[in-house]
Amino acid sequence: MAIYFYKVCEPYGCFSNFSPHPIDIQGTYWSTVEHYYQAQKFVGSANEAIIPIIHAAATPEQAAALGRDRTLQVRRDWETVKTQIMHVAVRQKFLTYPDIQSILIATGDELLVENSPTDYYWGCGCDRTGQNYLGKILMSVRQEIRELALVSDQ
Numbered sequence: 496m497a498i499y500f501y502k503v504c505e506p507y508g509c510f511s512n513f514s515p516h517p518i519d520i521q522g523t524y525w526s527t528v529e530h531y532y533q534a535q536k537f538v539g540s541a542n543e544a545i546i547p548i549i550h551a552a553a554t555p556e557q558a559a560a561l562g563r564d565r566t567l568q569v570r571r572d573w574e575t576v577k578t579q580i581m582h583v584a585v586r587q588k589f590l591t592y593p594d595i596q597s598i599l600i601a602t603g604d605e606l607l608v609e610n611s612p613t614d615y616y617w618g619c620g621c622d623r624t625g626q627n628y629l630g631k632i633l634m635s636v637r638q639e640i641r642e643l644a645l646v647s648d649q
């Protein structure tokens with residue numbers, strides 16, 4: 496049976512990028528995966544000045560609103576790099592927090608789906624035809640962690 500997640504306050508809310516799990520990426524501490532992801536849109540762009548503002552955003556919702564500001568130009572390679580950037584951040588989150596790592600591993604081989612009614616790239620969209628890249632990343636991180644556990648058992 497597939498596991499659908501979306502809002503932080505609902506079951507499996509720890510799978511949302513908005514969950515309150517700060518991550519350290521290359522020595523910088525980000526309040527949530529969402530803060531990090533939204534800031535990366537502007538690395539090397541003319542709008543790099545927004546990065547510390549996103550970093551300091553009080554909530555992931557505010558970070559997302561800043562990152563989605565259509566008046567700002569995102570980096571040229573964003574479409575090419577965004578999935579890998581998200582993968583790195585999600586992996587770091589689940590490697591950092593053993594409690595949510597256990598929740599992820601306990602999902603076994605279930606399909607994980609971000610049940611976003613609006614996002615057809617990271618989620619499944621309102622008609623469930625979306626590409627679900629966040630779910631795919633979570634399943635990939637789940638497998639990576641299982642393999643790491645096998646190596647450390649040897």
Ligand SMILES: Nc1nc(O)c(N)c(N[C@@H]2O[C@H](COP(=O)(O)O)[C@@H](O)[C@H]2O)n1
Pocket residue numbers: 501502511512513529532559562563609611613614617618629
């Ligand atoms: N909680 C929540 N609210 C939304 O409005 C969302 N779109 C999502 N999905 C997450 O949004 C991020 C994608 O943002 P961009 O559209 O690329 O700016 C990504 O973290 C999705 O998982 N979640």
